[in-house]
Amino acid sequence: MEPNLAFIEQVSELSHQNVRRCYYCLRCSAGCPSAYAMDYTPAQILRLVQLGQKDTLLHSSAIWLCIGCETCGTRCPNQIHAGAVIDALRQIALHDEIPAAEPSVFRLHKAFLSTLKLWGRLHEVSMLAQYALSNLASRAIYGNIDMGAALFLKRKLELLPHRTRDIDQVRALFDLHPEPDDES
Secondary structure: OOOOHHHHHHHHHHHOOOHHHOOOOOHHHHHOOOHHHOOOOHHHHHHHHHOOOHHHHHOOOHHHHOOOOOHHHHHOOOOOOHHHHHHHHHHHHHHOOOOOOOHHHHHHHHHHHHHHHHHOOOOHHHHHHHHHHHOHHHOHHHOOHHHHHHHHHOOOOOOOOOOOOOHHHHHHHHHHOOOOOOOO
């Protein structure tokens, strides 16, 4: 594989992280709660960025499985936030129209952002309804109905959403970076 050296600069600029500072101590990966499910751990992702392996990373499922907990950045002795790097990789993948390696995670991401744009805050029922509708073809909507019902009965889910007072400010943020229409 031919290294793409411009990729290192692109990721560093988008993420505001100096990925060259990583010396592969593996602390980020040791603390990552999602590492077990990823094809590349956070440390491996940073190393692949250093090596300019753009295609490998943008087709990886790891960039879609990061939960953004920031454990990696907290543990890093060089203060590199791998989560910010992974966010940048997602942005590049979407910009380059590379299909998400984890389509269901991408659909949940879109449902989350759509709910934020509509209400200015998260409304779980709206988000889950939109996510369920996007999963009709896969029949995955029935997998967690019992958990949803239990949460509703315990009054952990509100049926009616509450819109934030500053909805125009939230929507202005979305206007800065329009979201893609498809799963590319």
